[in-house]
Amino acid sequence: MRELVKLLLLDADCRATRFARTIRQSSESAGRILVLPPALTPGSVGDEAMLTAAIAALREAGVISVTALSQTDDDAWGAVCGFNGADVSLGSAPCRDFAATRRFARLAAAYSHFVTIGADMLDGCYGDYRSVQLIRAVEVASRVGVTAGFTAFSFNRMPSPAVISAMRRLPASVPLLARDPVSKERLEQQLDRRVEASADVAFLLRPELSCEESQSLSNWLQGHRAAGCTTFGVNLNVVPFAEAGVDPAAIPGMLANVLEAVDRKCGPLALLLVPHDRRDADRHASDAGLAKGLLDALPPQLRARTRMASTELRAAAIKALAAGLDAVLTGRMHFAIASLGMGVPVLCAPYQDKFEGLLALFDLPAALLGASDLRAEGAARKPSHRPYRDESRRRDEGPRPAAASDGARENRAAAAY
Numbered sequence: 003m004r005e006l007v008k009l010l011l012l013d014a015d016c017r018a019t020r021f022a023r024t025i026r027q028s029s030e031s032a033g034r035i036l037v038l039p040p041a042l043t044p045g046s047v048g049d050e051a052m053l054t055a056a057i058a059a060l061r062e063a064g065v066i067s068v069t070a071l072s073q074t075d076d077d078a079w080g081a082v083c084g085f086n087g088a089d090v091s092l093g094s095a096p097c098r099d100f101a102a103t104r105r106f107a108r109l110a111a112a113y114s115h116f117v118t119i120g121a122d123m124l125d126g127c128y129g130d131y132r133s134v135q136l137i138r139a140v141e142v143a144s145r146v147g148v149t150a151g152f153t154a155f156s157f158n159r160m161p162s163p164a165v166i167s168a169m170r171r172l173p174a175s176v177p178l179l180a181r182d183p184v185s186k187e188r189l190e191q192q193l194d195r196r197v198e199a200s201a202d203v204a205f206l207l208r209p210e211l212s213c214e215e216s217q218s219l220s221n222w223l224q225g226h227r228a229a230g231c232t233t234f235g236v237n238l239n240v241v242p243f244a245e246a247g248v249d250p251a252a253i254p255g256m257l258a259n260v261l262e263a264v265d266r267k268c269g270p271l272a273l274l275l276v277p278h279d280r281r282d283a284d285r286h287a288s289d290a291g292l293a294k295g296l297l298d299a300l301p302p303q304l305r306a307r308t309r310m311a312s313t314e315l316r317a318a319a320i321k322a323l324a325a326g327l328d329a330v331l332t333g334r335m336h337f338a339i340a341s342l343g344m345g346v347p348v349l350c351a352p353y354q355d356k357f358e359g360l361l362a363l364f365d366l367p368a369a370l371l372g373a374s375d376l377r378a379e380g381a382a383r384k385p386s387h388r389p390y391r392d393e394s395r396r397r398d399e400g401p402r403p404a405a406a407s408d409g410a411r412e413n414r415a416a417a418a419y
Contacts, residue, residue, distance in 0.1 A: 033066035036090070036113040036148075038139060040121035042073055044082045045281035048336030051204035051317035052119050052154055053083040059206055061086065069113070071096070095131075097138040106139065107146050116143035119203070120155025122356050124169075126162025137168040144173050151177040154203040156356040157185040157192075166192050182359030201363060204339045209322035215312060216319035219274065222309055223326035226272035231307065232328050235341065236261075237276045238292035239333025242351040246373040250287040254295030265304050273300075273308040274327065276320060278334035280313045289313075289334070335360055351376055 037056070041049050057068050070079040072091040079085060096106040110116050118136050126133045136152075143150035157180065169178075170193060178193075179200040180186040189197045211217045223233050238257070240250050248256070265271045275297060277289035285291050290313050297310055311320070321340035324330065330341040333351040338360065341348050350357045351371050361369050 033064070034113045035060060035065055035068050035115040035117060036071050036110060036143075037068060037085070038071045038096070038116070038118045038136065039079050040119045040123045040136075044079055045279060046336075047278045047280065047315075047317050047320065048204065048334060048339075049119075049121065050082055051207050051321070051336050051340065052121065052202065053079065054317060055205075055207040056117075056119065056153075056203045057084050057086075058208065059203070071109075095135040097135055097142060103138075103142060107142050110139075110143040110148050110150075111146045113148060116140065116148045116150040118150075118152050120152040122156055122158075122354060124152065124155045124165065125157045126165040127158055127354055130162050130164040133162065133165045134168045137165065137172065140176055141168075141172050144176050151179065153179040153200065154181045155179070155185070156181055156354075156359050157188045158355040159188060161188075161192065169193055180359075182356075182363055184355070184359035184362050202336075202339055202360070204317075204336055205343050207318055207321055207340070207343070209325065209340075209344065210316075210318040211322045212316060212319050213314075216315060216323060219309060219311060219323055220326055223272065223274065223323070226307065227326070227328075231270045231272035232268070233272045233274065233326060234261075235274045235276055235324065235327040235330040235332070235337075235346075236293075236296070237278050237289065237330070237332040237334050237337045238296060239279070239289060239351065239353070240287040240292060241353040242333050242371075243376050245353055246376040248377055250292070253292055254299040257296055258299035258301075262301050262304060269304075270307060271304065273304070274323065275308065275310040276323075276332075276337060277311065277313050278320070278332070278337045283313045 037053070039049060039053060044050065053070075060068050068085050069090055070083070070085045072079060073095055074091070074093070090109060092102065092106060092109070094102050097103045116139070118140055120136065122128075123136055124133050140150045140152060169189075172178075174195070178189065178195075178197045180189055180197050181200055181202040183199060186197045186199050211220055227233055236257075238253060240253070243253050244250065261271065261273065275293040277283070277293050279289045282288045283290040286295065293310050297305060297308060300308060311323070315323075317336070317340070320337070321343060324337075324341040324346050325344045327341065327346050330337065330346055330348045331351070332338050332341070332348060333353070335350070335356055338348045338350055338357070342360075342364065347369075349369055349371065350361065352358065357370055358367075361367060
């Protein structure tokens, strides 16, 4: 009974807020967009890529103000991604309790649109609470008259029942934009409603060599290409290896052995190690920690042809550097997106089901490694598939560096694989 009373009071409050918003809407809320980032705090380069690309696209479309909705008091999304509205902090999840929900409803009503970048956060993979909070926020914003919806999200094959229940409560007016065809199909089956086909907004990110480090690394890649090396990008993420039962401490040595064998048989290789997540960078099992471990484990002759990018590089700079690579091995989906966006072949060490959906956009199921491939005995085998190139994909981010032709890149990538 108590919960029912709260729901009735919240419904009445949303109706009142919607009425008040209607009166002042034309002058105060027009052209103002409130964005809820997928994570509580910055650190994921993939999150940065999505938000930076989305904000740039909105501002080019004439949106007056794009504001980050922070859930912690010390959030710094605005400084990272280019929000031009002052960050708004709730200090908690938007719909944590009755009071927080009322506060969020009145805050959202001051904007014309409310957008949640769903990423991989909507299916309950990281726990029901966070996913339901994101879904509930969109529902509440819609109820107070704000145009609200999700974009750039994927959905795994076994979503949480609590998530499905929350999504079924969404008004039909709320658009669902899945970022891949596999997620679209899964969600339509679960909800029995239409889901729009889309792609990850990070594909819109403009590459930019925006700092001295990125310019130096780009020159280094071009120099090694000109010397006849196959330039190979490597990102190590502990999660797919852990899911395959690999001890994190064994990952650098295992991959160093594989790369040494490839260098000896098909080289010379020039390696660019790319951490794609800044969180916990000092931990051994972080992207940066694994990259440092791999660098130390490489034989001297290959280590001399290897560079490691710092965790300070922005997403746009990493995408620009991908243009100088012949092929990429990655455990982070957004490094794959950056590379595919620049026309570069990828081989993915997947976790969750989001990689499957991404590669379905390109009809590239063979670019996924299985769990057995990530173990020591599997890593020693030569992959059974040939690398690909999607010649039909238009490269609209600008010309590739002149050090390599399409044919030369294809030949080097084939050798590396």
